[in-house]
Structures are given as structure tokens and as C-alpha cells.
Amino acid sequence: MKGISENMYCSDCGKKVKDGADICFNCGKEIPRGINKYITAENLPEEYKPISMWGYFGYQILFAIPIIGWIILIVYAIGGAPNINVRNFARSYFCFYIIAATLLLIVYLS
Ligand SMILES: [Zn+2]
Structure with missing residues (x-):
């Protein structure tokens, strides 16, 4: 042993x-x-390194940019991110967008 x-x-x-x-x-x-x-x-490994508070802050701003930010968000969410934490953050942000879009749609249709 x-x-x-x-x-x-x-x-x-x-x-x-x-x-x-x-x-x-x-x-x-x-x-x-x-x-x-x-x-x-x-x-x-770089892939598993934690992201700093400012790192998350930066990604949050990046993902909020219309079109360009959204494309990056989708690429990262489907596995194109260099870091596993960035990928998970992108996925969580993507879910947030889906919920927000659904709520907006419900409000708009009612
Ligand atoms: Zn040696």
C-alpha cells in the first residue's frame, strides 16, 4: 500500500x-x-485554475455585450472555454438568459 x-x-x-x-x-x-x-x-493545470473576482466581473461584462458577447457566451458554454470555471459560468449565464427571455416573452404576450 x-x-x-x-x-x-x-x-x-x-x-x-x-x-x-x-x-x-x-x-x-x-x-x-x-x-x-x-x-x-x-x-x-490552467484548465482548473480558479477565476478571480475581477475575472468573473470581466466575463460578466463580456457576456452582456449584445451579439459579440452572446456568440462568445455560446462558444464557451458548449465547451470552447479555456477554463472549466469559465465554461460553467458561461452555462449559468446562458440559463439566466433563457429564463429572462422566457419571462419577457410571457410579459410581452399577456
Ligand atoms: Zn531526473
Whole structure:
């Protein structure tokens, strides 16, 4: 049974690899993703990095721009976003637009 605190060794030179490192600091060999199980704030893939408050604020303004913003919103919502948090935010914003459009339609028709 492998413990969580077990040391990692480079498959190339055999030296100990720092927890969470992407490369061996001794020989420079890349550590394949998935082998080094220690996820830290530094080695977290770009795809999963959290968005800052101002990041959300910026995306919110972007998605509110008619036509151009809406196209970007749809592209991001269907999976074209560089980050999973941006994708989820785009999906949530898209649902909001659908609800808003439905409510407007109901008000308009009644
Ligand atoms: Zn090495």
C-alpha cells in the first residue's frame, strides 16, 4: 500500500522529485501528468485554475455585450472555454438568459 507521503523518484536519473513538480530538478526530465499525485496551487493545470473576482466581473461584462458577447457566451458554454470555471459560468449565464427571455416573452404576450 503506497502512502500519500511516499517520496517520488525520477524515472530517468533516480533522484528524488519535489512534490508537485512538473520536471525533475536534477536532469530536467518531464514528470508525466498523473504520476505526480500532489496537486498544489503552483502545478494546478490552467484548465482548473480558479477565476478571480475581477475575472468573473470581466466575463460578466463580456457576456452582456449584445451579439459579440452572446456568440462568445455560446462558444464557451458548449465547451470552447479555456477554463472549466469559465465554461460553467458561461452555462449559468446562458440559463439566466433563457429564463429572462422566457419571462419577457410571457410579459410581452399577456
Ligand atoms: Zn531526473
